[in-house]
Amino acid sequence: MNDKQEVTKAERQSDTPALLPRVDVFEDGTGITLLADLPGVAKDKLTLRVEGDTLQLEGEISPETPANMEAVYAELHLPRYRRAFTLSSELDTDKVNAQFKDGVLTLRIPKHAHAQPRKIEVKIV
């Protein structure tokens, strides 16, 4: 019963409308790099989750606004960002490196050592 409640709560959380952060994704021989624009998100309001093969990033925007401010014009009209990616098995999710500076998240997801390209030397006998 308790488990079920938790599940519905989690579902509701991912149903709340959120902005889709813009990302850059590129890959080299040793892994994948992902950059995401999350302006307005403080470091402690950013959550990164890897569940199975899904990577989810979520951040809440917390700008310092004066108490008596009325919005006049808004292009950013939701208080949070959310986006999820499916990872493939050769990526090593235990060694994800995350940096967050000036609203830009940089994620480095390395490949498992056995999935990295190896150069095989040919010996002439």
Next chain:
Amino acid sequence: MYESLLNFPGGLFADFDRLQRELQQAFGAVGQPSSIRAVASGTFPSINVGSTPGSVEIYAFAPGIDPSKLDVQIDRGVLTLSGERPSALPSGDERQAVYASERFSGRFRRTVSLPEDIDPDRVTANYRDGVLHISVSRRESAQPKRVEIK
């Protein structure tokens, strides 16, 4: 090979969202009259404007920019912010594959028309968590005053 990485859940609506964003960027919003200096949303950086009795607050969502390279000017009631954001994508290396390049790069310039009662000499700007917050005070004479009854 890594298509799966970009295949996010709820992809259909997210795709519509992106399509709409791109269409708006290409053609501008249709319908309602807008300010003569209005720009289609989706341009970089996104801007939110708020108003208090004593000031006008402008928030520009410009992540990953060196604040010293941001230029903010107020000229005759028009606030202009401009700068440049370098591309983060690898260049020239053939062994790297790019799967998504949605983040803005290059030079940008945006303008905001300010109300007439602002005081261009009392402006503060600070940059935090990728958001440039500009606060422009209104002139004292324009602020509401309580009249005392004697």
